[in-house]
Amino acid sequence: MKNQLKTKFIFLLGSIILTGFNSFEKEYIILQEADSYYLKNEFQNAIQVYESLLEMNLHSPSIYFNLGNAYFQINELGKSRWAYETGLVYFPRYKELKFNLDMLKKTLTNDIEIESNRFNNFLKMITLNELIDFICFLLLLLTIFIGLKKSRKINDIFYPNSIIIFSIFIVIFIISFKITMSRELQGVVITNQPEVFSDLKNKIIDKNIVLFDGNKVSIINHKQNFYEISLIDGRKGWINKNQLRNL
Numbered sequence: 265m266k267n268q269l270k271t272k273f274i275f276l277l278g279s280i281i282l283t284g285f286n287s288f289e290k291e292y293i294i295l296q297e298a299d300s301y302y303l304k305n306e307f308q309n310a311i312q313v314y315e316s317l318l319e320m321n322l323h324s325p326s327i328y329f330n331l332g333n334a335y336f337q338i339n340e341l342g343k344s345r346w347a348y349e350t351g352l353v354y355f356p357r358y359k360e361l362k363f364n365l366d367m368l369k370k371t372l373t374n375d376i377e378i379e380s381n382r383f384n385n386f387l388k389m390i391t392l393n394e395l396i397d398f399i400c401f402l403l404l405l406l407t408i409f410i411g412l413k414k415s416r417k418i419n420d421i422f423y424p425n426s427i428i429i430f431s432i433f434i435v436i437f438i439i440s441f442k443i444t445m446s447r448e449l450q451g452v453v454i455t456n457q458p459e460v461f462s463d464l465k466n467k468i469i470d471k472n473i474v475l476f477d478g479n480k481v482s483i484i485n486h487k488q489n490f491y492e493i494s495l496i497d498g499r500k501g502w503i504n505k506n507q508l509r510n511l
Contacts, residue, residue, distance in 0.1 A: 282315070288402055291322050297331070307334040325351055325358040332364060341478040342454035344368055346509045353511070373476040402432050437489065449483035451508040460501035460509075464490055470501045483510065 298313035314331040328351025335344035348365035355361065369375055388435045396406065461472035473495070476483070481503075485492035489501045 270326075282466060293318065294320075295322075295324075295327070298327075299360050302330050302334060305337075307337045310334045311338075323354050325355040328354070329358070329360055329364070332361070332368075336364075336368065337429040340454070341368065341372060342452045343509065345372075345480070346452045346454070346511065349511055367477070375476075375479055376473065399432060399435050402435070406432075427436060449509045451481055451483050451493070452511060453477060453479045453481065453503075453507060454509050455507045458503055460493075461490070461504050462501055464502040470499075472500050473499055475503075480511075481508070484510075 279354070284328065294313060294317055298310050298317065301307075301310035311331060311334045312405055314327055314334070317327055318331075328347050332347035333343045335341075335347060345365065345368055348361050351358065351361045352365065453475045454477060458475055460470050460473040460475060462468050481493040481495060483491050484494050484500070486505070487502075489505050491505055492500060492502050493508070494500050497500060
């Protein structure tokens with residue numbers, strides 16, 4: 265009986281490993297295909313394949329970097345910005361993404377953003393996974409110190425324990441603040457001068473709000489096929505979801 269269970273477990277484990285390997289191999293082949301199109305300047309084909317990789321939940325800085333470049337080459341500036349900014353969410357210290365995003369912003373029409381403070385800029389440089397890993401490390405240290413105290417290898421354990429516990433609370437605060445920031449939905453306009461409605465029910469167009477491809481807005485509500493957006497000056501309006509891409 266035990267041998268049968270052991271055999272089944274080994275078979276199941278082997279199947280999981282083989283499935284994971286086959287999946288990785290498939291994704292790698294698709295990535296090579298996308299890169300091949302990109303290097304041959306077949307940007308439309310490259311975009312299609314890179315987007316399919318993102319739909320497969322495969323993320324890498326090179327995918328977002330090349331996708332943003334490909335969109336830029338065919339003059340789809342809003343989608344190019346989306347690729348760079350989304351890539352920086354996952355890989356905030358990837359300098360090439362930041363450099364290209366800054367260069368792209370200089371080409372945009374009517375692009376105005378609120379300048380982030382130093383604390384927000386610091387938070388953007390750290391991912392949630394890195395913060396969680398750091399908490400796990402601190403908890404491991406705390407466990408080690410408590411174990412040493414119980415084994416009487418360290419007499420006065422209060423000081424290091426206090427520092428670690430205080431650090432854990434600080435990191436938890438930063439995580440909660442970062443999660444709050446991530447809930448503030450934003451989007452990038454992906455068409456030139458889309459219609460913005462002040463009254464969605466009666467389809468009244470607000471001619472005072474003029475948006476351009478690549479402009480960044482806040483998303484505050486949604487209804488049917490429309491997003492309610494807010495600009496940095498406080499003006500609000502409704503825009504078709506097809507003309508905006510969420511960050």
